[in-house]
Amino acid sequence: MSSTQVPPRGRAQLHVVQVVGSGSARTCAHVRSLAAGLVARGVRVTVCAPRTTEPDYGFTGVGARFVPLTDCTEPEAAVALRAVCGDADVVHAHGLRAAALAVPALYGRRRRVPLVVTWHARTRAAGARARLMRLLERRVVRAARVVFGTTSDLVDRARRHGARDARLVPVSLAVPRAPSRAPSPAADGAETDGRREKIRAELGATGRPLVLAVGRLAPRQGFGTLLTASRAWRGLEPPPLLAVAGEGPDRPALRRRIEAEELPVRLLGRRGDALELLAAADVAVVPARPEGRAVVAQEALRAGVPLVAVAAGGLPELVGDAALLVPRGDADALAGAVAGLLADPARRRSLAAAGRAQAATWPSEDETVAQVLSVYDELTAG
Structure with missing residues (x-):
């Protein structure tokens, strides 16, 4: 993968804001991989995530800007996120909590910024909390231009909740690198x-x-x-x-x-x-x-x-x-x-x-980045 930062398809540099609502290892590893691949393709990437994730996942180490979203209430986090998204071309939220922060941050803007949501896992809850989560799911998927589900059942659930566009996008795992000196x-x-x-x-x-x-x-x-x-x-x-x-x-x-x-x-x-x-x-x-x-x-x-x-x-x-x-x-x-x-x-x-x-049939990191970037291009074309 090339590390040369060249604006894709001969146009102005795309700015994508990646929003992470929790410190889930699976989600953070995916966002780091996505950020690295996007930066290598000339995309400007800002990662908004809990402060504790940067030391473990090194988003800045792959060329992204990092903005911590902790040490404040959710309304304050949404205000901070609104400022970060001021010149964004796409906002990509990972998980329901991240999307719940992104939706009010993008609401009422004169320039509409498309929201992409990746639904990594279904939240387990019971009773009143389960009803609240269903309401949140509906709000989030209906606000998103595109919902990515990591499994078919999540895609189907997003569609039942009224998603305009729900697609299956399996999340790749990083493949461990081979040692620099290969023994016999x-x-x-x-x-x-x-x-x-x-x-x-x-x-x-x-x-x-x-x-x-x-x-x-x-x-x-x-x-x-x-x-x-x-x-x-x-x-x-x-x-x-x-x-x-x-x-x-x-x-x-x-x-x-x-x-x-x-x-x-x-x-x-x-x-x-x-x-x-x-x-x-x-x-x-x-x-x-x-x-x-x-x-x-x-x-x-x-x-x-x-x-x-x-x-x-x-x-x-x-x-x-x-x-x-x-x-x-x-x-x-x-x-x-x-x-x-x-x-x-x-x-x-x-x-x-x-x-x-x-x-061997699962998508590589490079293929996953290319697939996601093609959706960004689709949403920002023209």
């Missing part, structure tokens, strides 16, 4: 095997299968179902170890269950080496409906790790036939799917190959 294939393979065995030894999975799950330890994330499934694995020979990477409010309750029921489970806490953990696993598990396109599922398929996941949300669309899908909340089905894979090396190899092939 034999040396590289030996080094990879060595790292894999070291990680397995650290986790206590030497001589036994390793099953990995990654996620926030919170209600409705499926970890209770996963622990129930792990009971059935105690009778396998050798019994697999279930490692769970992540932190959250349910950790104490999960820990009590593990100890009381003597489950073959280890809680790893928050980890920054998810890709290496996946590479060391025999099977990866996504035990609950993911929000948007499950990052762990994408990483597992790219790494060639057999995946067992729930048939919910955007997962079936994401993985196709490259993973085993089970009903949500069905511990017996989950236990059986994992046990079946552990007993069938040929099936694991087949799924690993299918996973890599499926991952």
